[in-house]
Amino acid sequence: MLSSDEDANTPGDAEDSMARLTLRIDLDKTHAVGPGKVKLLELIEKTGSISAAGRAMEMSYRRAWLLTDELNHLFREPVVTTKLGGKAGGGAALTIFGRGLVQSYRDMEREAHMSLANYLTALDAAANPNPEQRTLPEPDPSQESGQN
Secondary structure, three states: OOOOOHHHOOOOOOOOOOOOOOOOEEEOOEEEOHHHHHHHHHHHHOOHHHHHHHHOOHHHHHHHHHHHHHHHHHHOOOEEEEEEEOOOOEEEEEEEHHHHHHHHHHHHHHHHHHHHHHHHHHHHOOOOOOOOOOOOOOOOOOOOOOOO
8 A cells, every 4th residue: 555645646746747647547448447546445445434535535425435336346356345334333445456456556657657757758848838828829811721
């Protein structure tokens, strides 16, 4: 499991970097694992609660539960286990497979970022620091079609 400092700063999130690599693994045409689901899993592991993890990501419990349920059905093994509430309280935890999934995702993300760092640096150098202020040049009337 990543430390709380590490899970908040994924590769490519450096403050001075504009270009960022985001990894999404498409398992089929409609199901994927990406940074949002992995962050949810990390927060479930940290908080021991689907509800608390969802709140930390500013999503409803229902949305967090649906994403967790989707992840549990995407693989042959469950990713998250839950226990019902009551006097002892409920809770959720990542399975061994779930912890491995998070670690594998973060390892792939780190490797991809390291492999592509030179390209990201080149994109940073070529990027306009204020893209909102960039305007297209005014068209030259003599270059419009039909006029020569």
